[in-house]
Ligand SMILES: O=P(O)(O)O[C@H]1O[C@H](CO)[C@@H](O)[C@H]1O
């Protein structure tokens with residue numbers, strides 16, 4: 001039975017990318033910074049001491065990171081028997097955003113420039129927001145700036161509830177984000193507003209409109225819910241997921257994968273919110289999956305709950321939880337199955353600001369006939385897509401070099 005399971009740890013970078021300088025991210029290192037803080041006793045909230053990731057280390061994480069940065073992350077060494085193939089990859093795509101990272105790992109790098117709203121305040125052209133408001137029948141909006149999605153709720157959430165005006169904000173990514181209260185504004189109204197915005201943004205080359213639904217009564221208890229929805233544009237070419245689907249295979253999206261690929265190349269969607277539920281759903285799908293199947297999960301919490309929130313201890317605890325459950329996954333795999341663990345960009349929780357960091361990502365591959373050992377530095381995340389194409393004997397991708405014969 002041939003199946004590929006992709007566990008995509010959103011934002012789990014392993015050190016600054018070769019081109020990090022052009023992003024102002026030289027020295028960023030998501031994994032390394034978390035390990036360092038843990039080793040120094042600076043991440044003892046809800047957990048304690050050095051970062052413990054024995055199962056990820058067995059799959060080669062520590063060595064992959066060492067080959068990326070030149071030194072072992074604090075608390076890690078080569079004193080472990082590695083059972084998988086491990087490498088680290090630079091990104092070819094121009095942006096350090098989620099769609100770019102995901103599409104590239106599926107064999108389609110984004111070589112064009114996205115549109116960005118780069119002004120930190122007054123970020124959106126009036127012409128654009130006027131059209132969106134008119135079509136939605138709204139008399140105004142709040143925000144109009146770069147912001148952290150949780151901070152802006154504390155600042156504007158109450159005013160939004162009082163006035164009924166949606167909160168529009170953006171970030172260093174190519175995004176137009178709309179935060180609205182699920183009850184006072186209404187979830188369907190939020191989704192409809194996002195669809196209008198998606199249409200009006202056609203000429204702006206913006207990667208995603210994101211619905212940010214939240215609940216609560218005031219700044220102290222406002223909380224975003226699992227009803228986030230991403231409206232992405234379609235990838236510029238067929239990804240390995242499209243090719244798999246066309247070849248009659250199954251492509252099962254767990255979590256927000258389907259949204260990120262604009263539902264292209266997906267045969268089944270499974271929703272789950274939170275690390276535990278996402279892990280449970282992934283195991284469940286692997287149990288059910290037959291031959292010629294890709295099970296692809298995005299573990300978004302690493303990024304959205306901890307990376308963007310610059311919460312080092314939270315990130316460490318989440319990694320340790322993920323690691324503790326890996327044996328359950330390994331147990332489900334048959335000899336032929338291929339397990340890939342990777343990331344889409346960095347989001348170093350020790351870094352300035354609240355945006356992603358341009359980093360290399362780990363490429364941990366286990367099974368599929370691969371010998372344990374180093375895959376070295378890969379020039380593109382597309383090596384993953386190319387390897388999956390060759391594993392399932394699909395037509396080769398235009399980009400990427402396969403590490404599977
Ligand atoms: O601060 P929050 O709302 O989590 O937003 C973050 O999440 C977006 C999508 O990943 C990024 O562009 C960044 O702005």
Ligand SMILES: [Mn+2]
Pocket residue numbers: 010011097098303344345
């Ligand atoms: Mn991401």
Ligand SMILES: [Mn+2]
Pocket residue numbers: 098303304308347356
């Ligand atoms: Mn993010």
